[in-house]
C-alpha cells in the first residue's frame with residue numbers, strides 16, 4: 539500500500555493555486571461537443587473522470603471501461619443508447635458495478651432503447667445497442683441520483699421530438715440539474731422547467747459557440763478547509779465566477795460561519811481566515827444540493843473542535859464508497875465521535891486529535907483530500923494518496939505549494 543506522510547504544517551498557509559476546470563461542467567460539455575461539433579471548450583478538466591470521458595467518446599473499441607467515473611457511466615449510457623448503428627459494452631471498476639443504474643436504464647428502455655445487463659440486474663456492465671428513439675415522454679424517480687436526469691437531458695435535444703421528463707418523488711442534487719439546463723440553454727436549446735416536469739425542444743445543430751469551463755468548486759473546498767483550520771492564513775484560487783453554475787459554490791456562504799471570508803476579484807477568489815467562528819449557524823446544514831462537500835465540512839468541524847449536524851446525505855452511500863461509513867471510521871480513529879443514519883451525520887465536539895493516524899481512503903479521492911487539511915493540527919498519514927486524480931490530479935503539488 540502506498541502511504542503519504544503529511545507532516546504537521548508549521549508555516550503560515552498562503553499562496554496562489556490555479557485549479558483545473560470543473561469535472562461536472564467538462565463531462566457535460568464533452569458529451570454536448572460530440573453531439574454539436576460546433577462547440578468549443580476551454581479550461582477542460584484534467585481529472586481522470588474527464589480524461590476517461592474524452593477517451594470513451596472517441597473510442598473505436600467495442601468495450602469501454604470508465605473506471606470510477608459516475609458521470610461518465612451515467613451520461614454515456616444515454617449517449618450510446620441513441621447513437622444509431624453502435625453496439626458497445628459499457629463497464630467500470632468493481633465499485634462502479636455496485637453503483638445503481640436501473641432508474642436510468644428503465645427510463646431509456648421505456649423510450650424504446652435496447653440495453654441489457656451483463657452481470658447483476660440494475661448495475662453495470664451494460665450492453666447498449668444504439669437506436670433512433672422516437673418517443674418524447676418519460677417518467678423518472680429523482681431521489682437517487684440527479685446524474686440519471688442530466689444524462690437524459692444532455693441527449694434530449696437530439697431526439698426528433700425533443701423530450702419531456704416528469705419526476706416522481708423528491709429530486710436530489712438539484713444544482714447539478716440546473717447546471718445541465720444552463721449549459722443547454724447557453725447553446726440556444728429551448729427548455730422549460732415547471733414543477734415536476736422539464737421539457738427540452740429538439741435542436742439538430744447549433745451556431746459556433748465557445749464555453750470556458752469555470753474551475754472546480756468541489757476542489758476549492760479543500761482550500762476553504764485549510765484556511766478555516768489555519769489562523770491568519772490567506773489563499774488565492776482561480777479561475778472562478780461569482781455567478782457559478784456549480785452548486786458547491788455555496789462553500790463561500792457556509793465557510794463564513796467557519797471563519798473564512800471570500801472575496802471575488804475578476805476571476806480570482808481570495809480566502810482569508812478572519813478568526814470569526816460562528817459554529818451555531820452550522821447546525822442543521824442540509825447538503826442535499828451539495829453532497830460532494832460533506833466530507834470537507836465534517837473534517838473542518840472536527841479540526842476546529844466544533845460539532846456539526848448534516849442532513850440530506852442519502853446519496854453519499856452510493857458514491858465512490860459509502861462516504862458516511864468511511865467518515866465515521868476515519869474520524870473515530872482520530873479520536874472523534876460520529877453518529878450516522880442513512881442520510882444524516884452528527885459530529886460531537888472534540889478537544890483532541892490523535893497524531894500520526896493512517897487514514898484509509900476507500901478508492902475515494904474526496905477522503906484523501908478532505909482529511910489532508912488536518913495536517914494544520916497534527917501529522918497525518920494518507921493511504922493511497924494517488925486516488926486524488928479522479929477529480930484533481932495535481933492536488934498534492936498544490937497543497938504543498940500553500941503549506942510549505
Ligand SMILES: O=C(O)C1=C[C@@H](OP(=O)(O)O)[C@@H](O)[C@H](O)C1
Nearest residue numbers: 562609683684685711714830853
Ligand atoms: O452531475 C454531476 O456532475 C454530479 C452530480 C452529483 O451526483 P448525484 O446526483 O448522484 O448526487 C455529484 O455528487 C457528482 O459528483 C457529480
Ligand SMILES: C=C(OP(=O)(O)O)C(=O)O
Nearest residue numbers: 606607608609830857858
Ligand atoms: C460523486 C462523485 O463523482 P461521480 O458520482 O461522478 O463518480 C464525486 O466526484 O464526488
